[in-house]
Amino acid sequence: MTLTPIGMAAGAKRAIDAKTKPIESLGRLEEIAVRLAVIQKSLTPSIQWARVCVFGADHGVADAGVSAYPKAVTAEMMKNFNGGGAAINVLARANGVEVETIDAGVDADLSALENVRHEKVRHGSRNFLEGEAMTADELTAALAVGARAVRRALADDVRALGVGEMGIGNTTAAAALLAAYTGRSPSETVGRGTGVSSDGLANKRAVVERAVALHCGRDARSARECLRRLGGLEIAAIAGATIAAAQTPLALVADGFISTVGVLAGLRILADEDVGALGALRPAVFIAHRSTEAGHSLAIDAVGEALRSDVRPLLDLRMRLGEGTGAALAIPLLRSAALVLCDMATFASAEISAGEHGGEHSLE
C-alpha cells in the first residue's frame, strides 16, 4: 500500500509515539524523523550516506572591492578543499559526511586538482554592475551543475545533501539577489561577509543598491531572470540542486547565508514554474544553522515563506564561515532522528509500563 505524505506523516508519528520515551520528549528530533519518513516514503528512514557539495565560483563584482579577501582566495581555497585541509573537510570527516568539491566557475585553471569535480561554466560570473552576471545559456548550465550533483548523490545512496559554497564576493551577490527577491533594502541584506571594514560595508551596500536598481528595478522580474542577472554560478548551482531535489528522497540541508539564498532562488523558480515540485520540497529542506551574517535570518524567513513552513535552523553557534560547515555539523541530527524511528524499542517490545498518556500508544 502506498501512503500519501499525510498518511506517512501520521504513521511515522504513531511509530515514534510507541517508542520507549514520553510523548514528544525528543522535540525537534521527532519532527525531523517524521519529515525524513515522508521524503523517503518509509517508516524506517535512514541516512547511511550523507554528503556536502561545495560549489566554487568567482564573481566579477569582486573587482568592486566588496570583500576582505582578494579574489585569488577562491582558487586557493579550492586547492585547500582538494588537499583536505579546509574547515569543511575537517568538520565533514568528524561527522561522517562526504565532501564533493565542484568547480562551477572559478576564475582559474583548476584542472590539476584531482579531488575537485570540474564543471566550470565560465571563468567567473560577469560584474553585475556592468551588465548581466550570466547569459541564459550560462544560467541553464549552472543550474545543471547542481542538478547533476543531486543525481550523483542519489546514485550513491546519499540521503542528506548539504549545499555549501566558496566564492570571494558571493555575499554581495547573495545580498543583491535577496534584496531583489524580498524587496528589502540592501541595508538589511548586506553584512560584513568574511569581515570587511565599516568603510567596506558602506561600499558593499552601495554596490548592492546599484545592482538591484540596475537589474530588478521596480518592475518585478521572474525569479529565474533575477538569478541570471545577479547570481553567481555557485548560487545558481545550489538553486539547480534545490530544484532537482524535489520529489526525490533527499533531505536538502542549506548551510549559511549564501547557500540559503541559493536554495531560495531554487524555490522561487519553482514557485513561478512548478508549484507541485515546490510543495514536495516542504518536508525536504532543512536550514542547518543560523549564521551571524546580517541577511541570513531574512533569507531563512523568505525560505519559510516560500515553503509555507517553519524552517527554524537546527543549530545556532554564531558561525559565518560558509563552505557547508554548518551543514556538516547539522547532518548528524538528521541521522540521529532517522535512527529513532529505525532502532528504538517500543513500549511493547521492551515490555515497559505505560504512562498516564502513553496507554493508547504503547499497545499498538
Add this chain to the structure above:
Amino acid sequence: MTLTPIGMAAGAKRAIDAKTKPIESLGRLEEIAVRLAVIQKSLTPSIQWARVCVFGADHGVADAGVSAYPKAVTAEMMKNFNGGGAAINVLARANGVEVETIDAGVDADLSALENVRHEKVRHGSRNFLEGEAMTADELTAALAVGARAVRRALADDVRALGVGEMGIGNTTAAAALLAAYTGRSPSETVGRGTGVSSDGLANKRAVVERAVALHCGRDARSARECLRRLGGLEIAAIAGATIAAAQTPLALVADGFISTVGVLAGLRILADEDVGALGALRPAVFIAHRSTEAGHSLAIDAVGEALRSDVRPLLDLRMRLGEGTGAALAIPLLRSAALVLCDMATFASAEISAGEHGGEHSLE
C-alpha cells in the same frame, strides 16, 4: 614549557586564528576548541573517545504520585538500556559515543543485566517527605559512584563525558534541590517531567514546597547537606562525577534538567569545600542542550553563576527526555571543535592570501 591556563587559551586562540578561515567565523566552535585546549593542556586537543554515563536510581518520593509513570519503569528502562533499545543507546551509536549504564540505586534486583554496572548504594532513596533521602554514608557512597565513573573514563582515554540519568520521580528531587540551592519558588523549579497532568503538576509543586520547608527551611544548609536530604542517588552520583572531573582533561557534558542540577550540586559542594577545583571546572563544564522542562533554564543560570562563566547550551531542540540524550547529540560538536585545532590547514601551510584582518595571523 608548561603553559598557564591563560597562556594555553591565548596560544589556542592564536592557532585558530592562523587557520584557513576568517577570524572567529566558526563562532562557538572556536570557543569550545579553546576550552578543550585548556583542559587537555594541549594545542592539539582530541576527543577520540566519548562516553555518556546513565546513572539510574529510584526515589521514595515517587510514592507521592509525582510522576506520569509508575516506579517500575526505572527498572524496566534499565533493562531497555541493557538491551540497547532506548533513545540514549540509539543516539549514542549514531554519534560515535559509548554508553555506560550504572545502577546507582534502582529499587529492583538488576544483577542479571550484563551491560549494567552494578553500583547500587541502596534500593532507592528514602521519601524525603518522611525523612532524609540518604544517610551521610549513603551520600558518600553515591558521590563515589560518580567519581569511579570518571576514573574509568580517564583510564579508557575518554575526553568527553556526558552525564545522564534515569529515575522515576527524579524531576521532583531535582526541583526540590534546585529550589533549595537557589531560593527560588517551587513554582519556578517544578515542571511536568515525563508529562504529569495539571492536577499532577499542582501536587508535585506542593510536594516540593513541603520538602524544601521540611529540609532546608530558612536557615541555609550546606550544599552537601541539601543533597543528602533531597537528592536522589543518581543525582548525587552526577555531583560526584562533577567533583571528580575537576583538574582532569575531561570535558563534562551536562544533559537536561536533572543532570544539570546534579552538576550544580557538585559545583556548590566545591564552592563550599574546594574553590580551586571549582575554578578548574570553569572551562570543562558544557551544557548540552536547553530542555523544555520548566526548571532547566534556571538550573543553567545557577551553573553559570557557580562557575562565573557563560554556559549557554550548545543545542536547543525542545527535548526533555533525559538519559543523556542531549549530551550524545552535543558531543560531536566538541569532537568537531577539537579537530579544527588539530587538522585544519593554516594560511601559511595552504599558501592562501591573507585578508584585511588576517595578515598578522597568517604569517605565524
